[in-house]
Amino acid sequence: MNKTILLHKRPQGKPSLENFKTVSEEVPTPKEGELLLKTVYVSVDPYLRGRMNDAKSYIPPFELNKPIQSGIIAEVVDSHLQDFKKGDFVSGMLAWKEFQTSTGKGLTKVDPKLAKLSSYLGILGMTGLTAYLGLTEIGKPKEGETLVVSGAAGAVGTVVGQIGKLLGCKVVGITGNDEKVKLLTSTFHFDHAINYKTTPDLKAAIKSSCPDGVDVYFDNVGGEISDAVLAHINKFARLPVCGAISLYNETEVPMGPRLQPILLTKSATMRGFIIGDFASKFPSATRQLAAWLNEGRLQSRETIAEGFDNIPQAFLDLFEGKNKGKMIVKVGE
Template sequence: MQNRQIILKSRPVGRPTGDNFELKEIEVPTPAEGEILVKSLYISVDPYMRGRMSDAKSYVEPFKVGEPINGGAVAEVVESRHAGFSKGDVVVGRPLAWQELQVVPAETVNKIDKNAAPLSYYLGILGMTGMTAYFGLLDIGKPQKGETVVVSGAAGAVGTAVGQIAQIQGCRVVGIAGSDEKLRYLKDELHFDEVINYHEEKEMEKAIADACPDGVDVYFDNVGGEISDAVMANINKFARIPICGQISLYNATSVPTGPRIQPIILKKSALMQGFIISNYLDRFPEGITQLTEWVKEGKLKHRETVVKGFEKLPEAFIGLFDGVNTGKLIVETK
């Protein structure tokens, strides 16, 4: 059987390019007792991976140059030497290497029901993406019925989930995205109350004020930068700001200077809190149960942008910074 992997060839300076990655052919490994051989079916590409490509200290170890990149993946069991898994079972692993066939300890993956939902959903709305939206919004944002929730990166995987969960809570939802097509999706299919195209608006602060006449009670921040500066100027007293991502800054080669937000937080008695989904590991069963229920009830819609071809992983990852995806971006390895 053919087996390939994608390694981090060099650390990016600024925006990643194809030269930072290398596709290698390797041998198919053989599982030992307690291990399983799995074949990747769907692989997740996520903005946080850009941080792991640098060697700066962070909340997770950086990728090592010369070794395969890793992340969330859905895979099929090809060979098992563990009593709990059989050939044909499907598992989700976090992390699994960017590799077509690999051996993993059985206890590092979870078996999933092939019939409960599309397999790729376990990397999106029923995986880390959905739980990031669920815990970040409900635990930190604490939205109340009738409040205004603003979401940046609203057409992305996390943003679409946040907006819908806010609607379930009875909130008015305003989404910020970067194309008319994405805005139509948010407005027409997900029924966001208002949408803003940040590429078209020259005065973002005013655009947000117009879309949020009663101010902003919860701002779910996926992007940072000037968009977040504009939202912060419109927050209400006791606003809550969950910090999920800062994709507008991930490729910066110097530290940008923006408005000093501490006076705003002080005057508004606002709460701003960053988080990572691993903070909630012990509550994952709660999140999965609730998200699955909402999906079955039709309250949560999930869109994916699927790129086909294992070798397209670097291209798909780089595309995140151009906003090529609506919803979750996934690579199907076939």
């Protein structure tokens, strides 16, 4: 049989396993002009929480009692398309199913000989592109500047910090436990890292780590952490807003500092972005990331959960900070 994970009901606040439902159906048979795909790796990402709400956004919400979708690496097990053959591996936005058919639209072939397959969901996929293009196109870091990254031990944050170092910045990461602090400074070579959960005065800690102020703030979390960083931005600071995971499960609009006076007096630029905004730059960005990775100048860290049934729990674990780097679920060989 073929397992499928559906959105069973919309969460109110923090999601739980009750919001998902696993059903079984027959393995489909591909028609002429279709492929049969077997899921190998599944990406779980914080932005999926927003698609669980019935609200207008930059991407349509998930439908109730329909399969959830995310980035997936799949193997072609049967093909009625000239451009794909049995044994090929592809990447695309696909349903949380063990097996599914596809017309091939939106699929990209990936080569397991060039990099491990999971990398195409992480550092050589949307994760790496988000980090590289968000930082370089909006953050525009210059050598000698100070870059602060929140959610620094997450999938995007670890890559942003490393790229910042490659571009000559001083890099400070904000994360949620001491193990991740050590990971950032030892493995990813951040200059400083702050555990916001055990730091009594986050503003003071940021001031101490960034005595020359903050030139670029790559924001993955929003909320009080971002409030503390904004208190130290420099004139003409650039602030790419990639995510706001601290706010995704809020049921009411939280109040915080009014940003306009800060942005005005600092002549700062804050810009939210969706990675699709930079689609035309994907090929050149991927080439640069692959070059750095092959040269050993970029390190990739993944947290791999095992088993199709564990996809929902792996997603929930993101909101508990249980991942180091990219969270991926391995479904098959």
